[in-house]
Amino acid sequence: MKLLEALKLVAAARRRQSTVQLRLAAGFEPLHLPTFLVAHHAQRFSDARLEVHTGLYGDIVGTLRAATGQEVVVVVLEWADLDARLGLRATSRWSGPAVLDIVEAVDGVLARIGEAIREIKSAMVVVVPPTLGLLCPSLGSLGRSGTLELQLEAALATWKIRVSELRGVSFLSLDDSHIDGGDARSMLETGFPYSIKHADALCERIVAAAYPSTPKKGLITDLDGTLWSGLVGEVGPAEVAWTLGERAQHHGIYQLFLQQLADHGVLLAVASKNEQPRVDDALGRRDLYVDGQQLFPAIASWGPKSDSVARILRAWNVGPSDVVFVDDTPHELAEVAASYPDLVCLEFPRDPAAVVGVLGRLRGLFGGGTVTAEDLSRAESIRSNVAFSDDLASNTNDRRFLDSLNGVVGFSWGPDVDLERAVQLLNKTNQFNVNGRRVEMAEVRGYISDPGHAVLAVSYQDRYGSLGTVGIVVGRAEGSRFVVQSWAMSCRAFCRRIEHHTLAALHNRFGSVAIDFARTTRNAPLRAFLRDLHLLDDEETRVILVPDEVIDTLTEQFIHRIAEGPE
Amino acid sequence: MTKSEIVIQVLDCFAVVFPDISSDSLAAMERGNYAQWDSVMHVTLVTVLEESFGLRFDYDAFVGVDSASKVIAQVAKKLEMES
Numbered sequence: 001m002k003l004l005e006a007l008k009l010v011a012a013a014r015r016r017q018s019t020v021q022l023r024l025a026a027g028f029e030p031l032h033l034p035t036f037l038v039a040h041h042a043q044r045f046s047d048a049r050l051e052v053h054t055g056l057y058g059d060i061v062g063t064l065r066a067a068t069g070q071e072v073v074v075v076v077l078e079w080a081d082l083d084a085r086l087g088l089r090a091t092s093r094w095s096g097p098a099v100l101d102i103v104e105a106v107d108g109v110l111a112r113i114g115e116a117i118r119e120i121k122s123a124m125v126v127v128v129p130p131t132l133g134l135l136c137p138s139l140g141s142l143g144r145s146g147t148l149e150l151q152l153e154a155a156l157a158t159w160k161i162r163v164s165e166l167r168g169v170s171f172l173s174l175d176d177s178h179i180d181g182g183d184a185r186s187m188l189e190t191g192f193p194y195s196i197k198h199a200d201a202l203c204e205r206i207v208a209a210a211y212p213s214t215p216k217k218g219l220i221t222d223l224d225g226t227l228w229s230g231l232v233g234e235v236g237p238a239e240v241a242w243t244l245g246e247r248a249q250h251h252g253i254y255q256l257f258l259q260q261l262a263d264h265g266v267l268l269a270v271a272s273k274n275e276q277p278r279v280d281d282a283l284g285r286r287d288l289y290v291d292g293q294q295l296f297p298a299i300a301s302w303g304p305k306s307d308s309v310a311r312i313l314r315a316w317n318v319g320p321s322d323v324v325f326v327d328d329t330p331h332e333l334a335e336v337a338a339s340y341p342d343l344v345c346l347e348f349p350r351d352p353a354a355v356v357g358v359l360g361r362l363r364g365l366f367g368g369g370t371v372t373a374e375d376l377s378r379a380e381s382i383r384s385n386v387a388f389s390d391d392l393a394s395n396t397n398d399r400r401f402l403d404s405l406n407g408v409v410g411f412s413w414g415p416d417v418d419l420e421r422a423v424q425l426l427n428k429t430n431q432f433n434v435n436g437r438r439v440e441m442a443e444v445r446g447y448i449s450d451p452g453h454a455v456l457a458v459s460y461q462d463r464y465g466s467l468g469t470v471g472i473v474v475g476r477a478e479g480s481r482f483v484v485q486s487w488a489m490s491c492r493a494f495c496r497r498i499e500h501h502t503l504a505a506l507h508n509r510f511g512s513v514a515i516d517f518a519r520t521t522r523n524a525p526l527r528a529f530l531r532d533l534h535l536l537d538d539e540e541t542r543v544i545l546v547p548d549e550v551i552d553t554l555t556e557q558f559i560h561r562i563a564e565g566p567e
Numbered sequence: 568m569t570k571s572e573i574v575i576q577v578l579d580c581f582a583v584v585f586p587d588i589s590s591d592s593l594a595a596m597e598r599g600n601y602a603q604w605d606s607v608m609h610v611t612l613v614t615v616l617e618e619s620f621g622l623r624f625d626y627d628a629f630v631g632v633d634s635a636s637k638v639i640a641q642v643a644k645k646l647e648m649e650s
Contacts, residue, residue, distance in 0.1 A: 003615055004580075014586075031610060032614070190626075
C-alpha cells in the first residue's frame with residue numbers, strides 16, 4: 001500500500017462512529033506509522049476506527065507509562081533507540097573505548113522498557129524487535145559477525161524471552177521477505193527510519209497481531225493422500241504410510257501438526273470416501289502421530305463429502321465459517337466449497353515441500369487464542385453431546401429425559417470467574433449471544449472489580465459428563481434493575497434449559513432484569529429462546545425488560561440442581 | 568505533462584493530505600495560515616507527491632516551499648529536469 005492509498009483509507013475511516021485505541025511507543029519519529037496503522041485497521045475491520053496515540057519523541061518509557069488499560073500497546077524498537085551510537089544519527093565516536101559499554105547501555109535501556117511493559121494494565125502489548133540491521137562499523141567484517149554484534153543480539157534475545165513471559169505480551173514475528181528495509185535519506189532528514197514499503201509491511205503485521213482474527217474451531221481432514229499416503233481401501237490399514245523411511249514424511253508432519261491442534265482444543269474430524277471398518281482400523285493404529293481418538297466424528301462414506309461435512313458440523317454444533325477442510329483432491333474441495341462458501345477449503349499438496357506453506361496457513365487460521373480447560377476437554381465433550389443428542393432424539397418426553405440427566409448448573413460470581421474463559425466465550429460465541437458484542441480482557445477485569453457491574457459464569461454437568469463453563473453474563477445495575485449487556489452460552493450446552501436457569505438466577509439475585517438485545521446474522525438460537533418466552537417479536541435492537549410472570553414460567557421448568565459458587 | 572495537468576495532480580495530493588480543507592481553498596493554501604500544515608504533514612505531502620508523480624525529491628528543495636503555488640512550481644521544475 002502506498003502512503004497515498006493509506007491516507008485515502010484514513011480519510012474514509014473518519015466517518016466511523018466507534019473507535020478503538022492504540023498507543024504507539026517508538027524511540028524515533030513515528031511519522032507515517034500512525035497513518036499506515038489506521039489504514040490497515042480500516043482495511044481489516046469495517047466497523048470501528050483506530051485512534052493512535054503517540055508519546056514524546058524518544059521517550060518510550062514515558063509513552064508506556066501513560067498507557068491506559070483500554071488500549072492495545074505497540075512498542076516499536078530499533079537499535080538506535082537502545083543506544084544512539086547504533087544509529088545513523090550518532091554523533092559520538094564509534095571507535096576505541098567509547099563502544100565498550102554499548103552492550104551494558106543496551107541492557108539498561110531494555111530493562112527500563114521491560115519494567116514499563118510489566119506495569120502496563122493493557123490486555124495486549126505487541127513488541128516489534130529491531131527490524132533494521134546494526135550499523136556500527138566495529139561490528140565485524142562483511143559476512144562475519146563481530147563479538148559486539150553477537151553480544152547485542154544475545155542481550156536482545158534474553159530480554160525478549162523474559163518479556164514474552166509477561167501476561168498479554170507478544171513479539172511480532174518478522175520471518176519472511178516482505179520487509180523491505182530502512183530509508184537512510186528519511187532517517188537523516190526526518191528521523192523516520194523506514195522506507196514506505198517497510199512501514200506499510202510492518203504496520204500490516206502489527207494490526208494483524210494486535211487485532212487477531214478469531215481462531216477457527218475445527219478441522220475436517222481427508223485421509224488417503226492427506227493424513228497418510230496410499231489408499232486404505234486398496235492397500236489395507238497396515239500399509240498406509242506417513243514416515244520418512246516410507247518417503248511419506250510430509251503426511252507425518254501433518255499428523256504431528258493435527259495432534260498439536262488437538263492439544264490446543266481444536267476439534268478434528270474425518271471426511272473420507274472409504275469403507276467405515278477400514279477407516280476405523282487405520283485410525284486405530286497406535287503408531288499414528290495423531291491420536292485417532294481425537295478425530296471425531298470420523299465419517300467414511302461414498303456419498304458427497306459435503307454430506308459428511310454436514311454431519312460433522314451437526315455433531316460439533318459449530319458453523320461452517322469456524323471450520324477448515326483439508327483434502328488433496330481439488331474436485332472434493334470444490335464440491336464442499338460450493339455447499340459451504342464460508343468454510344475455508346485447503347488443498348493438501350502432492351509436492352512434499354509445499355506442506356510447509358500449508359502448515360503455515362493453518363497456523364495462521366488456528367493460532368492466537370488462549371487455551372482453557374474447556375478447550376482441552378472439548379473433544380470428549382463433543383462425544384458426550386452426540387450421545388446426549390441421540391438419546392434426546394429417541395425420547396418422546398423431553399421433561400422426563402432431562403430429569404433423568406441429574407444435571408447440576410453452577411453459578412460463580414465476580415472474582416471466581418475464569419477471566420480467559422469468559423473473554424473466550426464472549427468473543428467466540430455467535431449463536432447464543434444477546435448482541436454479538438466483543439470485549440477486551442481488561443474490560444471484563446474492570447467489570448469484575450466494579451461494584452456497579454456483575455459478571456456471572458455458568459457451568460454445567462450431568463450424567464454425560466461435565467461441560468465446564470458454558471455461559472457468561474456481564475451486566476450493570478441501573479437503579480433497581482440489572483441490565484444484561486453481554487450474555488453468551490456455548491452451543492454445546494443447548495437443549496438443557498441452562499439458559500432458563502440462568503435467567504431465573506439473575507432475577508433471583510437482582511429482582512428485575514433487562515436484556516440489551518441486538519439481532520446479529522448468527523444469533524438465531526438466542527432469538528428463538530427469547531421468542532419462546534414471548535420476549536421478542538419484531539427483532540428490533542432494544543433493551544428487553546423481563547417481566548416477573550416470565551420468571552414464574554421459567555421456575556416451573558426447573559430441572560437441574562443449582563450449585564452457587566462463593567462471591 | 569501540461570501545466571494544468573500538473574496543477575490538478577498536485578492539488579489532488581493536497582486534497583489527500585489535507586482532507587479537512589475544502590477543495591476551493593487548496594490552490595491558495597499557504598503554510599502559515601494552516602496549523603495542520605506542520606512539519607510532519609510537510610514530509611507527508613512530499614512523499615505523496617513522490618508517489619503520485621513517480622519522482623524522488625531532494626528534501627532540501629522543499630525547505631521554504633510554503634504555499635500550494637510554490638509546490639506546483641517545484642514539481643513542474645523537477646518534471647522539467649527529469650524530462
